[in-house]
Amino acid sequence: MSKAYNETVAxxxxxxxxxxxxxxxxxxxxxxxxxxxxxxxxxxxIASLRMDGAKYLSMHTARAKARTAASIRNATGSMTPEFAVAAGIASNGGVTNLPGGLPIRFGGKLAGAIGVGSGTGDQDIEVGRAALAAIEADPI
Incomplete structure (x- = not known):
């Protein structure tokens, strides 16, 4: 029997x-x-954008933040340093502990994630939270 933890919505x-x-x-x-x-x-x-003037290398980190947040079903930035380094190496940079990745949930069910990069970690999180608020996703 699967647990509610694994339930997703589109x-x-x-x-x-x-x-x-x-x-x-x-x-x-x-x-x-x-x-x-x-x-x-x-x-x-599902969707992506590099705003005019954003750091071009941040496209990679923003994608990794979104994919990591979806995979761990939680915000990025809270892994232990040892695990973060190992996960980054094992995934060829596909997993990151940088702040700015937020899961998108509706009623506790995972619908995806958003990853934001090119500002400070706090700025990235603030932008991500604005996106969640706009679609009335569960707050992080």
Missing amino acids: LSQSGALAALRAAVEKAQEMGVPQCIFIVDPSGET
Whole structure:
């Protein structure tokens, strides 16, 4: 029997675009251009954008943040340093402990994750939270 922990719901393309739009608006308000990735529960990309002026290498980290948050079903940034290094090496950089990855949940069920990169960790989280609020996802 599967546990409720494994239950997922789908994030529609309109929901992903609304989250992306809200993230961009928040980043613009903050004056911090960002790279933003939204993924489904399996870590596959639904929507992404590199804002004008965002660091181009942050596309990789934003995607890794989103995929990691979906995989661990939790926000990034709380792994032990030893585990974070090992996971990063084992996944060829596909897993990261950098802050800015947030799971997207509705009613406790995983719908995907958002990864934001190019600002400070706190800025990335703030942009991600604005995206979650716009689609009325469970708050992080």
